[in-house]
Amino acid sequence: MATIVQAIRLALHVGEERLGVTDVFGQDVGPPLGGVFTQSQGLRTAWNSPLDERGIVGTAIGLALAGQCPVAEIQFCDYAFNTIDLLKLAGGISWTSAGEFDCPMVLMTPVGSGIRGSIYHSHSFDAQATRIPGWKIVMPSNPLDAYGLMLSAIVDRNPVMVLTPKALLRSKGNPTERIPGEPADDRTLSKMIDAPLGDRSRWRPEWPDVKDLFLPIGKARICREGTSATVVTYGRMVPMALQSAAQLVSEGIQAEVIDLRSLWPFDWEAVKQSVKKTNRVLFLNEDTEVTNFGEHLLRRTVEELFYELYAPPRLLAGAHVPGVGLADALERASVPQLDQVSAAIRELVRHEP
Numbered sequence: 001m002a003t004i005v006q007a008i009r010l011a012l013h014v015g016e017e018r019l020g021v022t023d024v025f026g027q028d029v030g031p032p033l034g035g036v037f038t039q040s041q042g043l044r045t046a047w048n049s050p051l052d053e054r055g056i057v058g059t060a061i062g063l064a065l066a067g068q069c070p071v072a073e074i075q076f077c078d079y080a081f082n083t084i085d086l087l088k089l090a091g092g093i094s095w096t097s098a099g100e101f102d103c104p105m106v107l108m109t110p111v112g113s114g115i116r117g118s119i120y121h122s123h124s125f126d127a128q129a130t131r132i133p134g135w136k137i138v139m140p141s142n143p144l145d146a147y148g149l150m151l152s153a154i155v156d157r158n159p160v161m162v163l164t165p166k167a168l169l170r171s172k173g174n175p176t177e178r179i180p181g182e183p184a185d186d187r188t189l190s191k192m193i194d195a196p197l198g199d200r201s202r203w204r205p206e207w208p209d210v211k212d213l214f215l216p217i218g219k220a221r222i223c224r225e226g227t228s229a230t231v232v233t234y235g236r237m238v239p240m241a242l243q244s245a246a247q248l249v250s251e252g253i254q255a256e257v258i259d260l261r262s263l264w265p266f267d268w269e270a271v272k273q274s275v276k277k278t279n280r281v282l283f284l285n286e287d288t289e290v291t292n293f294g295e296h297l298l299r300r301t302v303e304e305l306f307y308e309l310y311a312p313p314r315l316l317a318g319a320h321v322p323g324v325g326l327a328d329a330l331e332r333a334s335v336p337q338l339d340q341v342s343a344a345i346r347e348l349v350r351h352e353p
Contacts, residue, residue: 001173001182001186002143002189003143003169003170004146004171007143007144008108008162009040009193010179010207013207013210014151015071016045019154020154021154022063023047023068023069024071026048026074027073027074031048032200034195035073036076042203054086056072057107061089064103071106071154073108075110076117076120076166077109077110077123077163078120078121078123088132090105091135093134094134094158102158106150106161108162109161110166111163111166112124112167112335114168121166122323127287127291127292127293129264130263135158136159136262137161141165141168141261142173142177144179145215145221145261147210147213148215149215151214151215152215163235166236167236168236180210180211180212215261218266220266220270220271222270223258224242224257225256226245226253226254228255228278229255229278229281231245231258231284231345232271234260235286238257240338240341241284241341243338244341244342245257245345247342253346256278258271263293275301275308276308280349280351281348282315283297283313283314285336287317288319289317289320298315301313311349314348317336319333321334
């Protein structure tokens with residue numbers, strides 16, 4: 001099945017052929033590289049911008065206001081922080097114009113650690129993104145969600161951020177959850193849409209006839225059902241939470257895992273119903289723990305579900321440090337690891353009400 005990178009590429013192809021995408025651009029997004037992670041190889045609307053994140057976002061805003069349908073990329077989210085004022089501007093266009101103007105643009109950027117990217121290529125952006133009203137924010141954890149959420153982002157009239165976990169970009173999902181119309185053989189798909197090494201000047205992709213799939217923005221997914229405790233997470237932490245839940249079964253712990261998929265709007269109803277069932281909840285992500293998005297979820301849980309709780313709700317997030325170190329030990333010390341996730345779930349379950 002497709003990787004997340006291939007799923008994004010297929011979605012962008014559908015976008016430019018059937019959904020009106022006019023420009024896919026950013027640093028190294030066009031030929032010959034097709035994106036630093038190859039997510040835009042072979043796209044006819046892809047072009048290279050200067051190395052200027054503010055210019056990229058500003059151009060996308062201008063194109064959107066001019067009636068175009070742009071998909072812009074900031075090569076790593078670490079370099080999105082110097083665009084905050086422009087992101088605020090894009091998020092406020094509909095509100096400040098009383099709905100007279102929309103800003104239908106997609107901004108995609110890789111986020112998080114897990115590739116030994118050190119301090120300039122390992123930041124998270126989810127907490128910062130949720131502080132910018134007017135944007136919709138999605139973060140897929142598997143190829144099918146990446147495909148469906150990207151298509152929904154393209155057709156949305158609001159500006160949408162698609163945050164892609166760097167550590168999962170080459171990963172595949174459940175074999176039973178393929179993109180509609182993708183080839184059954186992974187090698188066939190690769191031969192069709194992956195550019196060869198070396199000279200690519202004459203290479204052209206052979207796009208499979210994939211079908212439309214629009215996953216609703218704001219709808220979470222229950223990845224694993226359970227009754228002992230709820231784990232609310234997204235992005236790179238979803239596979240880790242599932243691995244922990246599978247291991248804890250031998251200890252008699254049945255953890256329920258929720259993949260939010262969308263950080264704004266987020267599926268509070270799914271969280272609420274799960275917490276009312278398990279009475280314990282862990283909020284898990286890799287962004288720094290101070291002013292973390294999970295803190296908002298935890299606060300709302302306490303305010304609205306206090307009498308449903310059998311244990312204090314927990315947040316497990318990244319360390320509040322300026323960056324993620326290059327050395328393996330430093331990176332592991334900076335973001336949640338499997339043993340920490342399992343320990344947090346055990347603590348919740350063993351807490352006496």
